[in-house]
């Protein structure tokens with residue numbers, strides 16, 4: 256145990272990311288499962304900067320070697336794993352729903368097929384706004400989830416930030432009474448407007464920087480919000496807080512993703528305290544519900560400078576947990592201006 260403690264404390268000192276013996280143990284389990292850096296980050300469920308530093312420390316202790324871009328345990332590393340009883344990861348994920356608990360069934364199939372075609376011409380994700388969209392199937396799984404919880408039919412829905420094109424999927428499903436979207440990126444707003452005009456979707460799409468307070472007419476006017484904020488506590492407070500500010504009253508719902516790729520368990524605790532303090536209850540937390548298509552600006556992101564081997568990401572590695580929250584009596588949204596950097600902290604790495 257002592258070596259894990261030593262590596263964890265050194266890794267925390269170097270990265271300022273909270274690190275524990277369990278963090279090191281999970282990285283070793285991940286190495287026993289895959290030699291690919293991105294898969295090791297994905298399996299370990301620890302922040303990328305911390306995983307990168309732990310790998311460097313394991314190498315310094317001759318417990319790991321880098322053969323080309325492959326990350327392998329040495330004989331000493333395998334011996335340590337045996338001694339501590341560390342084993343490879345084993346998945347028991349449902350092959351049908353992929354662990355989401357919902358599927359895109361026949362009632363949504365036609366709308367989903369249309370969405371698949373429409374999203375082929377979507378604007379690419381850009382670094383400037385920390386964009387990274389989820390797969391089209393994932394976007395529709397969020398529609399299925401919200402309908403399964405009774406949050407869409409006859410409801411007014413608002414989307415805060417929409418590189419995932421949730422607004423188009425929601426409108427195509429025909430379930431909400433109204434869909435509004437606020438998005439900083441004009442390319443996306445124009446794309447959504449064109450699609451809305453072409454398919455008669457009647458989407459209320461507006462360019463808006465979510466660091467600025469919301470327009471008056473959206474405050475207290477919606478039943479359900481969707482957002483997928485950057486991974487700083489400030490950004491989550493701003494995006495989710497504004498989502499709450501759009502809600503009509505108690506017992507309204509909000510959906511958003513929070514990742515482990517850029518947020519430690521300690522940051523999660525701060526995030527969850529912010530949610531509780533807003534007067535929300537967390538009704539659902541679905542691990543790895545969201546899977547993000549690899550963005551082509553990966554060489555510009557901070558995480559790339561930190562990787563111990565320079566292997567371009569191939570398979571999906573960035574995932575997030577889908578949160579569903581509900582307001583109760585006394586809830587309080589947040590609609591103040593945000594100043595300062597909402598994209599970067601010690602744990603973020605894809606900005």
Ligand SMILES: NCCCCN(CCCN)CCCN
Pocket residue numbers: 385386387388389418419483484485486512513514547550573575605606
């Ligand atoms: N920088 C690339 C990954 C960004 C993912 N973040 C924004 C997602 C927008 N669809 C945060 C994901 C979890 N909140």
